[in-house]
Amino acid sequence: xxxxxxxxxxxxLKGKNRPWFLGRLVRNLKRALSDLDVVDVRSLMGxxxxxxxxxxxxxxxxxxxxxxxxxxxxxxxxxxxxxxNVIVRAILEDLRDRTxxxxxxxxRRADKRFPMTSPQxxxxxxxRIKQARGWSVDLxxxxxxxxxxxxxxxxxxxxxxxxxxxxxxxxxxxxVTCLLSxxxxxxxxxxxxxxxxxxxxxxxxHSYPILSRASMEKARELVRLLTTWQQRSRxxxxxxxxxxxxxxxxxxxxxxxxxxxRLMLRIAEKIALARGAKALITGDVVGQVASQTxxxxxxxxxVATLPVFRPLIGMDKEEIMNEARTLGSYxxxxxxxxxCCTLFTPRNPLTRGRLANVEAxxxxxxxxxxxxxxxxxxxxxxxxxxVVALPVGGGTWPQ
Numbered sequence: 001x002x003x004x005x006x007x008x009x010x011x012x013l014k015g016k017n018r019p020w021f022l023g024r025l026v027r028n029l030k031r032a033l034s035d036l037d038v039v040d041v042r043s044l045m046g047x048x049x050x051x052x053x054x055x056x057x058x059x060x061x062x063x064x065x066x067x068x069x070x071x072x073x074x075x076x077x078x079x080x081x082x083x084x085n086v087i088v089r090a091i092l093e094d095l096r097d098r099t100x101x102x103x104x105x106x107x108r109r110a111d112k113r114f115p116m117t118s119p120q121x122x123x124x125x126x127x128r129i130k131q132a133r134g135w136s137v138d139l140x141x142x143x144x145x146x147x148x149x150x151x152x153x154x155x156x157x158x159x160x161x162x163x164x165x166x167x168x169x170x171x172x173x174x175x176v177t178c179l180l181s182x183x184x185x186x187x188x189x190x191x192x193x194x195x196x197x198x199x200x201x202x203x204x205x206h207s208y209p210i211l212s213r214a215s216m217e218k219a220r221e222l223v224r225l226l227t228t229w230q231q232r233s234r235x236x237x238x239x240x241x242x243x244x245x246x247x248x249x250x251x252x253x254x255x256x257x258x259x260x261x262r263l264m265l266r267i268a269e270k271i272a273l274a275r276g277a278k279a280l281i282t283g284d285v286v287g288q289v290a291s292q293t294x295x296x297x298x299x300x301x302x303v304a305t306l307p308v309f310r311p312l313i314g315m316d317k318e319e320i321m322n323e324a325r326t327l328g329s330y331x332x333x334x335x336x337x338x339x340c341c342t343l344f345t346p347r348n349p350l351t352r353g354r355l356a357n358v359e360a361x362x363x364x365x366x367x368x369x370x371x372x373x374x375x376x377x378x379x380x381x382x383x384x385x386x387v388v389a390l391p392v393g394g395g396t397w398p399q
Contacts, residue, residue, distance in 0.1 A: 003049055021172055028171070031231045033061060106147050106148070179282050190281060203272075205240045233382075271378060285320070
């Protein structure tokens with residue numbers, strides 16, 4: 001079985017815009033598979049066929065397909081001519097020595113001009129399989145389902161479906177910029193926005209050489225992992241030692257975390273605007289830490305002119321950790337490091353900041369100068385997956 005048949009769901013609801021979304025999905029699949037032996041990726045009648053060459057293991061290709069957003073499910077399939085005799089013969093050949101207690105046949109006709117209805121084809125194919133194998137037919141709770149899809153000039157069959165990543169194809173919703181801390185929350189927040197079709201870039205604030213490089217290495221590993229879902233990422237490393245010195249000298253202890261986070265948001269927004277991003281993403285959760293009370297979230301967020309999206313805002317920590325484990329980011333996020341914000345954590349942090357008081361305290365800081373300098377000196381790192389890619393055509397990838 002040298003084909004992978006991809007089915008999409010949400011794209012089918014896009015009406016006149018469907019061809020554009022579908023074209024982006026095909027392009028993303030080509031990009032994800034570009035270093036493998038793939039003969040063709042083509043859209044046909046409500047599905048996408050990926051035709052594998054002899055040099056590619058189907059499971060390896062399937063893993064890439066499963067990480068491509070916009071896909072409801074996919075199946076390892078075989079293409080045949082539109083002839084029931086050929087289809088049945090091929091199915092029996094691929095079943096080989098497989099055994100099961102019960103089975104059923106599920107048929108979909110993409111072209112209704114086929115002379116038999118779907119139930120008629122199901123009975124015909126099912127009857128021949130039963131005669132050849134002696135298996136029982138169970139339409140309600142079968143151990144094996146043989147899926148057959150009839151197109152205009154060809155047919156596919158497959159024996160199961162693998163769950164896809166869902167959502168919308170990367171790049172269809174525009175660009176956003178995520179403040180990546182290196183902890184558990186922000187990678188999950190970024191992944192959720194990727195699933196909605198956003199191309200995510202990342203900004204990481206570090207205190208090297210005041211603190212170790214550990215948080216920088218974690219940020220790289222997290223972006224490397226997340227890039228397997230969107231194929232290309234950009235990471236901005238922002239050194240904030242100079243900012244920290246100004247804040248420590250000028251801002252009262254209980255207010256420092258709030259002021260520092262407002263500065264981080266300003267810097268991230270400056271980077272995002274230069275990149276053409278339409279929103280900022282954070283991993284904030286209501287009440288999780290002192291800076292994430294509703295009052296402090298309002299005070300911190302008020303400095304941004306771009307929308308600030310917080311995909312995890314109503315989740316609890318256990319839910320986020322479970323999602324991080326599924327994503328694969330959890331083992332990276334829990335590696336010990338020294339977060340730059342720890343330099344500002346007082347014994348009694350302010351939990352209900354007042355905007356007027358915070359703005360008054362900030363007048364002691366050269367805000368514009370600090371933001372401009374930090375954004376201009378950010379170090380940009382590029383990530384790609386697969387690492388070595390072939391030209392795929394179809395336009396340019398959103399940077």
